[in-house]
Every structure is written in C-alpha cells, then in structure tokens.
Amino acid sequence: MSRYAPRELPLDVRLMQGTSRALYWLVALGCVFVVAHWMMQRSWWDIRAVRLQGDLQRISPVTVRAEALPQLQGNFLTINLAQAQRVFENLPWVRTAVVQRLWPMQLGVTLQAQQPVALWREPGSAPQLVNAQGQAFTANLGEVQGLGLPLFSGPVGTSAQVLQMSQTLQPLMRAFQQNVVALALGSGGNWSVQTRSGLHIDLGSAPDSTATQTRLKQFMTLMPQLESRYGRAIDSVDLRYPNGFAVHLQGVDLPGMNKTTNKTTTPQPAGRND
CATH class of the missing domain: 3.10.20.310 (membrane protein fhac)
Structure with a gap:
C-alpha cells in the first residue's frame, strides 16, 4: 500500500470533468428523447x-x-x-x-x-331543452316533438330553479287531474302556470309557500262548483291575494277588461278563504 494519499486534482480540472460528464448525460438524454419521440410518432401507434x-x-x-x-x-x-x-x-x-x-x-x-324533461326559453336566446339535472342544452327540437314536454321559461340561468318548482307543483296539480304544460318565472319574480285544460294560474312570487299552496288547493277544490254556478269554464285565476283569489270566466267581457289578453286588468277578489 502506498504511503502517500492521492493527490487532489486542481479545481479547474474538476470543474472541467464535471462539465464534461453533465454534457455527456444531456446529450444522451436528448438522444433518448429524440428516439422516443420518433418512435411515438410512427404509424403503428x-x-x-x-x-x-x-x-x-x-x-x-x-x-x-x-x-x-x-x-x-x-x-x-x-x-x-x-x-x-x-x-x-x-x-x-x-x-x-x-x-x-x-x-x-x-x-x-x-x-x-341527455334526458330532456322540458323545453326551455329565456330572453334573447333560441329555444333549448332542459335535462333532468336542470341544465339547459341545445339539440334538434324536432326530435322531441312527440314527447309532450312542458314549456319552461325564465331569466337567463334559472332553468334549474324552474325545474325544481315544477317538481313541487306537478304532484299538487295532478291530485286535481291537472297537468302542467307551461311554467314561467317572470323577470319580476312572479310565477305562472298553464295547464293542459287551458287554465292559466298566477301564483305570485312564492308558489312553494304554505299560504300559496293552501290557496291553490282551495281554488282547485272550489273550481268545479264555481264553473257549475256560473255555467262557464274558468280560464284564469289570480292567487296573489292574501285572503282570496280572482277568477275570469271564458267568454265574459267586463268593464275594465283588457280585450287583447281577455283578462281583467284590475281584478278584485272573487273568493275568500278566510
């Protein structure tokens, strides 16, 4: 064994060797990358x-x-x-x-x-569809013509809110043999419903409230009696009164009536539920 320790290389020599090794590995890695990239682009992949x-x-x-x-x-x-x-x-x-x-x-x-549950309209946009998650989506509406989908409408971005309200109202209406064919949320926050029989219902701003649903149930219960009493069908009802509702009969023109829409412009409560 040698009695002398190995002599340490000068710093500049060590730096040169380290740089050479680094360059060697960089070149080797570059070659591997180029070869791998070339192989990955071949038509067999x-x-x-x-x-x-x-x-x-x-x-x-x-x-x-x-x-x-x-x-x-x-x-x-x-x-x-x-x-x-x-x-x-x-x-x-x-x-x-x-x-x-x-x-x-x-x-x-x-x-x-997509599973369409309703047609959807919002201001300034072409008609769309609403899926079961309440999301509006675009598709060929001709493909759903035979499904009898209800029509929802409301401000931009409210399709999920309208769907949720529909799920609240549909069971209540079906209990009275009425099917919702249109549900609209107005820009002022008021809701309205159109049924398959042609009945239009103004529900106000909180149709899911206990008070509004109570008035709705009371009206639906009384509607056959009112129609029998007056000998005419009811084509619209306003439930926005705290203690009653106002109805309009088909074919009746009264003073103060808007003849374009055939609805009373300043209705007075026609029924009381207090």
Missing part, C-alpha cells in the same frame, strides 16, 4: 378503432364518428384523453363522456345521453 358504448338511444354512432374523430389529435400514446372527452361532450345529445385507451390501438368511449 395510430388509433385503429373507437368503441362506443353507453346510452346511444339518441346518439348516432355514425354522427359521433363523423363529427368527433376528425377533431381528435394524436395517436394511441400521445392523445390527450381530457381533450378528447371535451370533443365528445360537445356533440349533440351527449351529456358526459368517459374516454380511455384500449389495447391494441383503440379508444373506448362511454357516453351518457
């Missing part, structure tokens, strides 16, 4: 098939492939699955999409379709 599954009742596989596939970027290895998901979710009638890689060289796409 191209996506050869897209397998669609899920709720396809209203979603045409032909339309999906024609509209979505040209927008997908990358191959089996490089495709951005989150971006691909957004492409599929932008298609008509698609609510959600889950995209995953399937070996060999395939994409699996599970689609959930």
Whole structure:
C-alpha cells in the first residue's frame, strides 16, 4: 500500500470533468428523447378503432364518428384523453363522456345521453331543452316533438330553479287531474302556470309557500262548483291575494277588461278563504 494519499486534482480540472460528464448525460438524454419521440410518432401507434358504448338511444354512432374523430389529435400514446372527452361532450345529445385507451390501438368511449324533461326559453336566446339535472342544452327540437314536454321559461340561468318548482307543483296539480304544460318565472319574480285544460294560474312570487299552496288547493277544490254556478269554464285565476283569489270566466267581457289578453286588468277578489 502506498504511503502517500492521492493527490487532489486542481479545481479547474474538476470543474472541467464535471462539465464534461453533465454534457455527456444531456446529450444522451436528448438522444433518448429524440428516439422516443420518433418512435411515438410512427404509424403503428395510430388509433385503429373507437368503441362506443353507453346510452346511444339518441346518439348516432355514425354522427359521433363523423363529427368527433376528425377533431381528435394524436395517436394511441400521445392523445390527450381530457381533450378528447371535451370533443365528445360537445356533440349533440351527449351529456358526459368517459374516454380511455384500449389495447391494441383503440379508444373506448362511454357516453351518457341527455334526458330532456322540458323545453326551455329565456330572453334573447333560441329555444333549448332542459335535462333532468336542470341544465339547459341545445339539440334538434324536432326530435322531441312527440314527447309532450312542458314549456319552461325564465331569466337567463334559472332553468334549474324552474325545474325544481315544477317538481313541487306537478304532484299538487295532478291530485286535481291537472297537468302542467307551461311554467314561467317572470323577470319580476312572479310565477305562472298553464295547464293542459287551458287554465292559466298566477301564483305570485312564492308558489312553494304554505299560504300559496293552501290557496291553490282551495281554488282547485272550489273550481268545479264555481264553473257549475256560473255555467262557464274558468280560464284564469289570480292567487296573489292574501285572503282570496280572482277568477275570469271564458267568454265574459267586463268593464275594465283588457280585450287583447281577455283578462281583467284590475281584478278584485272573487273568493275568500278566510
């Protein structure tokens, strides 16, 4: 064994050696990256098939492939699955999409379709549809013509609120053999309902309150008696009175009546529930 310790290299030599090793590894890593990138771009990684599954009742596989596939970027290895998901979710009638890689060289796409529960109108916008979650979405309205969907309307962004109110009112109306075909939330916060029989009901600003629902039940109970008494059908009722309601009979023109809308402009309570 040598009696002398190894001689330490000068600082500049050590720095040169360290720099050389670093450059060597950088070049090596760069070569690996270039080779890996070149291999990932080869045609053997191209996506050869897209397998669609899920709720396809209203979603045409032909339309999906024609509209979505040209927008997908990358191959089996490089495709951005989150971006691909957004492409599929932008298609008509698609609510959600889950995209995953399937070996060999395939994409699996599970689609959930929109479930329309009502037509939707809001100021300044084209007619849309409302899904079961209260979200407004755009689709071909001709595809739902035979479903008998009710018409909801309200200010921008209130579709979920109107759907929730519909779910509150529908059971109450059905208890009196009435079906809601239109529910509107006015810009001032007042609600109105149109039934299949043609009855228009002004509900005021709190139709889900106990007081308003009590007046509604009392009116619906009394309506057959009132129609029998006057020999005419009731075409509208105003429930915005704290202790009663005002009705309008079909075909009756009274002083102070707006003949364009056929509704009393300054109604007085016609019934009392106190």
